[in-house]
Amino acid sequence: MEVLKMFNRRGELQIALSVWWFFILFFISGGIVISASIYYSTDLDVKWLEADILNQRILDCIIDNSYLVDNISDENVFYENCGLDESKFGKGSKYFFKIWVDDEIVFGGGDYSIEKNCEIKKADIGTSKYFPVCSEKQVLVLDEGGKSVFVLTGSNQNGEVVPGV
Amino acid sequence: MRCHNKRLNKKADVALINVIMFLVLNLIFVLALFVFIDYVGSRALIYEQSYAKQIALIIDNAKPDMVVSLDVSDGLEVAKKTENDFSNAFELKQGRIYVDLGKGGGYSYEYFTNYKIDLNLQGDELLISIQEKEVSDENVVGVTNGGVENV
Numbered sequence: 236m237e238v239l240k241m242f243n244r245r246g247e248l249q250i251a252l253s254v255w256w257f258f259i260l261f262f263i264s265g266g267i268v269i270s271a272s273i274y275y276s277t278d279l280d281v282k283w284l285e286a287d288i289l290n291q292r293i294l295d296c297i298i299d300n301s302y303l304v305d306n307i308s309d310e311n312v313f314y315e316n317c318g319l320d321e322s323k324f325g326k327g328s329k330y331f332f333k334i335w336v337d338d339e340i341v342f343g344g345g346d347y348s349i350e351k352n353c354e355i356k357k358a359d360i361g362t363s364k365y366f367p368v369c370s371e372k373q374v375l376v377l378d379e380g381g382k383s384v385f386v387l388t389g390s391n392q393n394g395e396v397v398p399g400v
Numbered sequence: 401m402r403c404h405n406k407r408l409n410k411k412a413d414v415a416l417i418n419v420i421m422f423l424v425l426n427l428i429f430v431l432a433l434f435v436f437i438d439y440v441g442s443r444a445l446i447y448e449q450s451y452a453k454q455i456a457l458i459i460d461n462a463k464p465d466m467v468v469s470l471d472v473s474d475g476l477e478v479a480k481k482t483e484n485d486f487s488n489a490f491e492l493k494q495g496r497i498y499v500d501l502g503k504g505g506g507y508s509y510e511y512f513t514n515y516k517i518d519l520n521l522q523g524d525e526l527l528i529s530i531q532e533k534e535v536s537d538e539n540v541v542g543v544t545n546g547g548v549e550n551v
Contacts, residue, residue, distance in 0.1 A: 320513060
């Protein structure tokens with residue numbers, strides 16, 4: 236009878252131990268799985284770099300030796316001179332740009348809703364990582380005693396995971 | 401006495417089965433964890449994303465007649481676990497760069513430049529050459545001594 240009692244106690248102890256053991260194991264492995272998943276699903280956000288590159292590129296092509304080049308507002312000449320793919324700045328574009336000369340809009344392209352979203356982002360009102368990122372640059376040119384050129388660009392590209400075959 | 405022994409044997413059997421079950425379950429748990437970590441670790445998704453974005457930014461920032469060399473050895477090392485043929489690892493299609501370092505679909509990123517881009521994987525280095533797009537006949541104004549004048 237004494238022996239049976241001891242066995243029962245041992246059995247209970249074993250069950251309790253194994254339940255706790257699996258409980259701990261479950262939490263440790265859960266932690267590993269969650270942290271690995273977070274690490275490998277990290278999204279590298281380069282929208283700010285893209286917007287900045289586009290901005291610099293536009294400035295480089297519309298300004299030559301501190302003077303504005305001719306025909307900035309001519310669509311064909313602009314895209315050709317700047318080496319930009321015109322099809323990427325059409326409807327549903329992931330990019331946006333606008334050029335002001337002395338506070339007057341001279342040319343723009345891409346998705347204009349990006350501009351509004353950037354204003355929201357700038358005001359920091361509940362934005363998410365899916366919001367576009369913009370870049371602003373202002374330079375002075377020597378045309379007609381000095382003019383101010385302001386370029387605003389934005390990118391809202393997130394990249395795509397291509398599904399496997 | 402015999403009855404008592406039988407009971408003891410039964411209890412011992414149950415205890416042994418418990419121990420075996422416990423060990424087997426532990427083993428399955430640990431194995432599943434290792435398989436998961438190995439599977440996640442062997443996926444080159446993070447490299448694919450990083451290279452796709454890097455290459456797209458290089459292309460966007462480059463000027464014609466530039467050749468940029470990008471070290472992709474880290475990504476290829478991971479990819480070698482599942483793939484040996486890297487001829488289609490880096491591809492350009494319709495203004496997008498596609499990077500596929502494994503048996504998955506890979507990652508793609510768009511670039512906005514309209515230059516002529518060539519990708520050439522040499523060993524562990526990816527050579528990205530950027531050239532002015534070939535001039536179409538409509539834009540050609542005059543040909544002088546074999547050269548082309550473009551407006």
